[in-house]
Amino acid sequence: MDRLLTLFRTRLALRTATIILLIVGLLGMGFLFLAVQMRASSEQRVQYTRLEELLSTVERTTQIACFLGDRQLAGEVADGLLSNRIVSEVRIVQNSGEVLADSRSSSDSQEAKSIMRAVHSPFEANAQLCQITLVPDQQRIDAIVSEASRFLAMVLLLQLAGLGLCVVVVVVRFVTRPITGIAHRLSELEVETGHKLQAPRGNHHDEIGQLVASVNAMIDHLMTSLSEERRLRLEREIEERRYRTIFDNVEAGIFELDSEGRVIVANSAFRRLFQLEDTFDPHQQAVVLSELASEGGPTFEELAARDSEAGRARQWEMALGSGVLKRWVNILLSRLEEGRLQGVAHDITERKLATDAAERLALTDPLTGLGNRLGLERRLAVIARHHRLHPECHHAFVVLDFDHFKSINDTYGHQAGDTVLEHVAGLLSGLITQRDYLARLGGDEFVIVLDRQERREQVATLLTHFVELLDDPIMIDDTVQIRMGASIGVALLGVDTDDVQEAMHFADQAMYRAKRAGRNTWRFHGESLTSRC
Amino acid sequence: MPRIHYLVITALLLHTGLAQADIAMVTNADNGIDQLSQSDALNIFMGRYRKLPNGALALPIDLVPLKARFYHALVNKDLAEINSYWARLVFSGQGSPPQQADSAAEVINLVVHNPSALSYVDAARVTPEMRVVLVLHE
Known part of the structure; x- marks a missing residue:
C-alpha cells in the first residue's frame, strides 16, 4: 500500500492516468447506467414486438382453430408459441367462454404484462370469434435484458481500460519521459562550464522546449552573475588585503567600538598607543575606551548619541597615564552602522606639548615668568564666564604700580630694574595661592586677580603683609640697596561692579587715588561692604 | 355432329361465364328448408357446422367447374386459399372438405336423391326437383 502511495506520488503518468480514469470511470458509470436503462427498455420493447410478431405469424391458424372450435389445432398453436422461450403461457378462449387452449411452460414465472389479441373469423373480417392471450416470461426477458446490459458494461469497461492504458502510454511517452x-x-x-541543456527531440517548439529555453536563460543569467560575483570577490579580497596592510602597519590606531563603548577591533598601533598587550584579544576581555583614558575622551552618552549621523566624524582628545608618562591621544569616531563605531587614534603628545609650550610662552612675561597682558585677558575672560555662572562669588582685582621705578632704571640701569621686577614678582608669587593669577602688564605695572576673595579685610591683610615685605631693601649688588614703594588700587567684582572690564578700570582708578594720596599705600574702590562667597 | 355439340356447349359455357350468371345454392326439395343465410352456407361449406339449421345432417357438395366462382362469391377467396385452409385441417385430422362433384348432372343427381345434400349450380340450371335456398350474386 505504502509502495503504491509512493509510486502514486512519484509517477506523474500514474497520477494523471488515475485521475483521468477516475473521471472517465465516473462518467462511464453514469453513461453505463443510462445506456443500461435505455437498453433494458428497448430490449423490453423488442421482446414485446417479437411476441406481437409471433402472434401475427400464427394468426391464420388461430383464426381457423377458433372458426372451427378446434381444440387440437388451438393446442398446436399454443404449443408452437410456448416453444418460444420468452412465452410462459398461452390462452385461447372463445367468445362463448369456452377455453380452446390453455398451456403454460413448466417454469413458474412471475406475473407479467400479458398481450391480448382478438381473433376474427378467417372469412368474415368483422366477426370476432375468440381471444388469444399471451403471457411473456418476464424472468426470461429480464435475463436477456441483463445479458445485453452485461455485454454493454463489458464493452464500456474494456473501452475504459483501453483509454487508461492509452493515457498512461501517451503521458509517459510525451510528458514524463522528456521531463x-x-x-x-x-x-x-x-553550470560553471557554461554548458546548455538540450531539448528532447521533437519538443523544441512545445512547452517542454520552453522549459528548456527558460532553464538555459537561467543558466546564462547564473553564469553572468557568477562571474560578476567572482570578480567582485577578487576585488574585495584585494581591497581587504590592502586594508589589512594599512590596518596592521599604519601609525594611527584603528579600532571599532560597540554601542557600550567596548573595543571590539583594534590594530597593533592602537594596542601600542593604549599600552595594551600584543596578545590583547577584544573578544576575550572587554575593554571600555573611556576607562583607558585618565582625562578627557568621549563619555558613554556621547557615544550613544544618535544625532551623530553615519559618516560624520567627531573628535576628542584624551589623556593616558599621568605625570611624565602622560600621553595625549586624539580620537576620531564615525558611525559605521547601528551600534558600531569606527575610530582612528593618533598620538598627539608631542604636538600637545609643543602647543602647550607655545601657548604658555604667548601668555607669559619672559622676565618674571608671570602672566602677560594676553594672559591676563584670558584669565579675565575665564573670570567673567565664572562670574556669570556664579554671581554670588566675588573676585578681587588688585592693580600695583611701583613708585619712582623709572628713576631706578635711569639711575642704576635696566639690569637693576629687571632685578627689582624679578624680586617683586617673587614676593607677590609667595603671597598668592594657586588659584590666584599674577600678571605683569609691562613696565612696573602688576595685576593680581584674587580668586573668590570676598572681603576687603582679607585683601587688606594681604596687602599689609606685602607692603611690609616691600619695606626690606632690595640688594642690587654688594653696594647698591633699593627700597621700593607701591601704589595699589583694589576693586571687587560682584561688589563694586559685575563687569570685569569695569572692575579693572575701578581698580586702576583706585591705584591712581593711592598714588595721589602720597604713594606706598592702597585704596579700595568706593566704600564697599563685605560679602560672602 | 358431336363436334357441333361440343361447340354449342363451349359457346354456352362461354356465354354463362361471360354473363356471370348467379349461382344458386340448392338442396333436396323435401328436407324442409326454404331459406339459408350466407353465413350458414359459409359455416357448412367451411366445415364449421355439420348440420343444417333445422338440425338435419348437412352434406356439402362442391361442383368442381363452378367451385372457384362459388367460393369467390361466398367468402371472397380464391381456390388456392380455400385449398390451403383445408390442407391445414386435413393435416390435423379435423374434418374434411366437401364432397367433390365433377358435373352439374352429378350434383343434381345427388341433391335429388339425398335429402342432406347441399350444393350449388348455375342459376340457369335449376330444376324443379331441387329447392333454391340461397342465390349468390357475383
Missing part, C-alpha cells in the same frame, strides 16, 4: 530526460541531464550539467 525525466531533462531532469537527468540537468543533474549532470556543469
